[in-house]
Amino acid sequence: MFQFNDRIKQILLLLLIILLICLSIIELRLFLPGLLGAITLYILSRAHYFQLVYNKKWKKGIAAGMYIICYLFLLGIPITMAVTLISPKVNTVLNDPSAVVTSIKQAVAEIQAQAGFNLFSQESLSRSLDKAIEFIPSLVNSTAQLVTNLIVMLFFLYYMLYHGSEMEKTLFKLIPLRNENTSLLAAETRRMVRANAIGIPLISIIQGFTAAFGYFIFGVNDFALWGFLTGLFAFFPIVGTMIVWVPLVLYMYATGETWNATGLLIYSALITGNVDYVARITIMRRIGDVHPVITVLGVIIGLGLFGFIGLIFGPLLVNYIIVLSKIYMNEFTKAGLENEEDNKKQDDKRIPVEKVSGK
Numbered sequence: 001m002f003q004f005n006d007r008i009k010q011i012l013l014l015l016l017i018i019l020l021i022c023l024s025i026i027e028l029r030l031f032l033p034g035l036l037g038a039i040t041l042y043i044l045s046r047a048h049y050f051q052l053v054y055n056k057k058w059k060k061g062i063a064a065g066m067y068i069i070c071y072l073f074l075l076g077i078p079i080t081m082a083v084t085l086i087s088p089k090v091n092t093v094l095n096d097p098s099a100v101v102t103s104i105k106q107a108v109a110e111i112q113a114q115a116g117f118n119l120f121s122q123e124s125l126s127r128s129l130d131k132a133i134e135f136i137p138s139l140v141n142s143t144a145q146l147v148t149n150l151i152v153m154l155f156f157l158y159y160m161l162y163h164g165s166e167m168e169k170t171l172f173k174l175i176p177l178r179n180e181n182t183s184l185l186a187a188e189t190r191r192m193v194r195a196n197a198i199g200i201p202l203i204s205i206i207q208g209f210t211a212a213f214g215y216f217i218f219g220v221n222d223f224a225l226w227g228f229l230t231g232l233f234a235f236f237p238i239v240g241t242m243i244v245w246v247p248l249v250l251y252m253y254a255t256g257e258t259w260n261a262t263g264l265l266i267y268s269a270l271i272t273g274n275v276d277y278v279a280r281i282t283i284m285r286r287i288g289d290v291h292p293v294i295t296v297l298g299v300i301i302g303l304g305l306f307g308f309i310g311l312i313f314g315p316l317l318v319n320y321i322i323v324l325s326k327i328y329m330n331e332f333t334k335a336g337l338e339n340e341e342d343n344k345k346q347d348d349k350r351i352p353v354e355k356v357s358g359k
Contacts, residue, residue, distance in 0.1 A: 030145065030148075031148070031149060031152045033149045033153075034148070034149035034150065034151070034152030034153040034156070035152065035153070035156060036313055037149070037150075037153040038152070038153045038154075038155075038156035038157040038160060039160075039193075040193055040197050040313075041067075041071060041153070041157050042157055042160045042161060042164065043189065043190055043193045043194065043197075044193070044194060044197055044198070045067050045157075045161060046161070046164055049063055049064070049067065049161050049164065050164070050165070060161075060162050061162065063161070064157075064158050064159075064161040064162050065158070067157070067158075067161060068154050068157065068158055071154065071157070072154070075150065081228060082228070085222075085224060085225045085228050086225070086228075177327060178330070180330075181327045181330055184323065184326070184327065185323060185324075185327065188319060188320075188323045189316065192315060192316045192319050193316060194287060195287045195315075196295070196298075196315050196316070198287055199283050199287045200235060200295075201235075202279075202283055203234065203276060203279045203283060204231045204232070204234040204235050205231055206275060206279050207230060207231055207234040207241055207272060207275055207276055207279075208227050208228060208230050208231020208232070208234065209227065209231070210271060210272050210275050211226070211227050211230035211231070211241060211244070211245065211268070211272045212224055212226070212227020212228070212230070213227075214245075214264060214267040214268060214271065214272060215227055215248070215264070217263070217267070218252075218260040218261075218263045218264040218267065219257070219260050220248060220252075220260075220264070226244060226245075226248065229244050230244045230245065230272070234276065235299075236299065236303075240276075241268070241272055241273065241276070242273070245264065245268040245272060248264065249261050249264050249265045249268065252264065294315050294318050294319055294322075295315050297314075297315075297318050298314035298315025298316065298317060298318040298319070299314050299315065300314070301314045301317060301318065302314015302315065302317065305317075
């Protein structure tokens with residue numbers, strides 16, 4: 001039995017550990033996306049990795065290295081597409097920003113003339129465009145941080161896979177819950193990470209290709225670039241793809257392409273906009289059965305807390321509130337304690353039978 005002084009020592013030690021963890025997280029906040037990305041890829045890879053190591057007798061280093069190479073290839077595809085499609089446009093803006101600003105002002109003026117009312121004043125439009133132009137160099141400079149986080153992610157992933165079994169056993173011992181509740185927490189974590197890490201990018205890819213096909217049909221220039229941007233903004237719920245196709249439709253109306261603009265409007269509203277809901281019902285339900293409310297709230301919370309990786313860990317954080325509430329009821333409420341006593345009684349009844357059968 002623990003004495004009172006032992007309880008105080010235990011609480012003080014736990015507080016010290018929590019304090020050190022918080023200080024470490026604060027100092028490593030720039031690399032937090034890389035650390036969370038490593039956790040995400042580990043959860044996605046662990047089951048098959050353990051099969052290779054323990055069933056097929058692969059060496060740990062070789063199996064972990066194979067996963068690093070595979071993820072390098074998979075991550076290289078969207079990065080290469082982004083550089084190929086976006087970098088020429090960014091270079092054009094950086095080389096002659098005044099010409100780009102002038103063309104955008106002319107397009108906005110034409111749209112407002114067609115609409116019959118002014119959405120933006122010249123002063124507010126100029127300020128917004130100046131801020132957008134100033135933002136581009138900082139976006140380019142953030143590429144170094146992105147590359148650093150990718151290196152951190154793959155570095156930690158290698159050692160998490162290599163020491164995965166020992167790490168999971170230690171975490172299982174450290175979590176101060178009953179075994180069934182610890183297993184519930186682990187299962188929910190795997191389910192949510194798998195659903196969001198696979199489902200959300202897959203839905204965005206589907207929307208990107210669907211939108212690009214529509215842009216191609218209705219004569220949009222650089223349809224591949226706009227399709228890529230549509231798929232990128234599809235990560236954001238509710239108004240995601242509209243950020244891209246609504247300005248395109250307005251611009252086409254302003255430039256006199258009435259039939260193409262009308263066709264793109266109908267296509268985007270009926271097909272591009274609704275393929276998201278169809279994909280979520282079929283893909284997300286099949287992968288993890290995640291409620292749309294959890295996804296929307298999680299994305300809003302996660303983007304503010306964790307950045308882009310918050311698309312995965314935001315919904316996980318919201319789901320943790322629900323799961324931890326269930327665990328609290330199981331651990332500490334009267335109903336949970338009564339269920340625990342009933343389970344113990346059932347186990348006690350089984351013991352003599354197991355002993356007899358063992359003999």
